[in-house]
Amino acid sequence: MIRGGLVITASDEMAADILVEGEQIAAVAGARTGLGERWAAEADHVVDAGGHYVIPGGVDGHTHMEMPFGGTFASDTFETGTRAAAWGGTTTIIDFAIQTVGRSLREGLDAWHAKAEGRCAVDYGFHMILSDVGDQSLKEMDALVGEGVTSFKMFMAYPGVFYSDDGRILRAMQQAAGNGALTMMHAENGIAIDVLVQQALESGRTDPKYHGKVRHPLLEAEATHRAIQLSRVAGAPLYVVHVSAAEAVAELTQARDAGLTVFGETCPQYLFLTVDELARPEFEGAKYVCSTPLRPEEHQESLWRALRTNDLSVVSTDHCPFCFTSQKELGLGDFSKIPNGMPGVENRIDLLHQAVVEGRIGRRRWVELASTTPARMFGLHPRKGTIAPGADADIVVYDPHAEQVLSAETHHMNVDYNPYEGKRLTGKVRTVLSRGKVVVDSGEYLGRAGHGRFLERSTCQYLI
Numbered sequence: 001m002i003r004g005g006l007v008i009t010a011s012d013e014m015a016a017d018i019l020v021e022g023e024q025i026a027a028v029a030g031a032r033t034g035l036g037e038r039w040a041a042e043a044d045h046v047v048d049a050g051g052h053y054v055i056p057g058g059v060d061g062h063t064h065m066e067m068p069f070g071g072t073f074a075s076d077t078f079e080t081g082t083r084a085a086a087w088g089g090t091t092t093i094i095d096f097a098i099q100t101v102g103r104s105l106r107e108g109l110d111a112w113h114a115k116a117e118g119r120c121a122v123d124y125g126f127h128m129i130l131s132d133v134g135d136q137s138l139k140e141m142d143a144l145v146g147e148g149v150t151s152f153k154m155f156m157a158y159p160g161v162f163y164s165d166d167g168r169i170l171r172a173m174q175q176a177a178g179n180g181a182l183t184m185m186h187a188e189n190g191i192a193i194d195v196l197v198q199q200a201l202e203s204g205r206t207d208p209k210y211h212g213k214v215r216h217p218l219l220e221a222e223a224t225h226r227a228i229q230l231s232r233v234a235g236a237p238l239y240v241v242h243v244s245a246a247e248a249v250a251e252l253t254q255a256r257d258a259g260l261t262v263f264g265e266t267c268p269q270y271l272f273l274t275v276d277e278l279a280r281p282e283f284e285g286a287k288y289v290c291s292t293p294l295r296p297e298e299h300q301e302s303l304w305r306a307l308r309t310n311d312l313s314v315v316s317t318d319h320c321p322f323c324f325t326s327q328k329e330l331g332l333g334d335f336s337k338i339p340n341g342m343p344g345v346e347n348r349i350d351l352l353h354q355a356v357v358e359g360r361i362g363r364r365r366w367v368e369l370a371s372t373t374p375a376r377m378f379g380l381h382p383r384k385g386t387i388a389p390g391a392d393a394d395i396v397v398y399d400p401h402a403e404q405v406l407s408a409e410t411h412h413m414n415v416d417y418n419p420y421e422g423k424r425l426t427g428k429v430r431t432v433l434s435r436g437k438v439v440v441d442s443g444e445y446l447g448r449a450g451h452g453r454f455l456e457r458s459t460c461q462y463l464i
């Protein structure tokens with residue numbers, strides 16, 4: 001039983017007690033019903049949440065554990081990455097399985113199952129990255145939807161690696177329109193970006209800061225616009241990942257105002273960091289290389305605004321860590337060889353809580369952005385993303401007053417730097433339950449590799 005906290009969901013806040021039976025929430029009772037007294041007398045274990053928030057465990061809909069990129073692999077495994085997620089109050093991740101060019105979806109998915117199975121601390125699902133759309137992979141999409149892999153990411157960036165041209169994108173979207181899957185898009189015009197990359201390198205502009213220059217905000221906006229029109233032609237919904245440019249937000253706003261079924265996600269790095277980080281001396285800017293890139297500060301107001309108006313409806317991390325020493329250094333002398341990605345799976349809930357502290361969003365919106373909407377978007381609700389009878393007992397007891405300083409010295413992600421090093425935050429995860437099991441409590445890790453299970457997801461619930 002979890003006793004005496006302020007239970008916060010996307011829709012309500014109430015002083016309530018929660019009864020957990022096995023892996024699920026059995027009942028929720030308002031503090032004044034007196035039911036809590038009875039439960040406390042009989043419960044095997046009472047977690048005191050007095051003075052704390054009680055929220056549904058975070059759902060991070062965008063991670064890349066062990067992702068291959070530019071000859072290396074993201075440094076968090078499913079074991080270390082999901083443990084770090086648990087530390088940070090995230091009890092579900094959805095990672096991206098990858099189809100390699102010339103290979104089947106099945107092969108890619110099997111490889112991801114093999115990496116994750118028996119190793120995860122918290123529950124996990126998969127999206128599938130389509131790198132080679134053709135007759136065979138289109139057919140395979142239907143099969144994957146039947147196995148609970150109900151969302152597919154394509155890339156308008158990275159020609160020669162993950163890139164899909166407009167024809168392939170349209171075909172995959174048509175297939176998704178038929179089978180109910182959600183199309184996720186990395187919206188950047190990679191063909192134009194590659195021209196700018198070559199021009200920069202040829203003129204000797206090789207430092208990390210040029211990563212931010214060549215990936216122009218208008219090339220994000222253009223791709224976002226194109227993705228929206230393609231999805232409209234196909235009659236399929238669209239979810240644009242890691243939105244960072246104000247001009248891209250404007251495309252989403254316009255589409256949503258016109259009644260189109262398009263959604264946008266952003267990530268803490270775009271809300272709390274700016275392109276200035278890329279100019280750090282001694283190649284340190286490489287720590288901040290990710291795509292879409294960090295933007296000038298003026299973009300942040302649009303992102304915050306869109307989070308309030310729901311033109312952006314999810315905050316996930318795009319957790320894709322590469323160590324500074326040995327991995328980011330692959331791009332010394334050529335910014336285009338810096339592995340793209342940043343760590344964040346452990347820090348998302350706390351950073352978003354800071355936005356609550358600073359008055360940018362309310363507490364229920366915090367829960368909605370970090371847990372409820374991603375659960376709905378990716379077919380996990382009401383099992384995940386809320387506190388209600390019958391839901392999985394994925395619960396976080398959150399101390400809204402605790403102070404902490406983010407640092408690589410104390411984080412649990414398997415990476416040698418923290419992008420927010422030294423940042424002071426108010427609020428900290430105290431206790432975390434994953435399917436009824438206490439996995440983190442007061443600075444102690446009590447979970448185990450293999451507790452986390454694969455989640456077969458249904459199709460996006462926003463569309464029904």
Ligand code: URP
Nearest residue numbers: 290291292318320340341
């Ligand atoms: O830089 C990033 N975002 N790396 C991960 C791959 C992706 O595009 O999401």
Ligand code: ZN
Nearest residue numbers: 186241242291
């Ligand atoms: Zn991407």
Ligand code: ZN
Nearest residue numbers: 062064318320
């Ligand atoms: Zn990503």
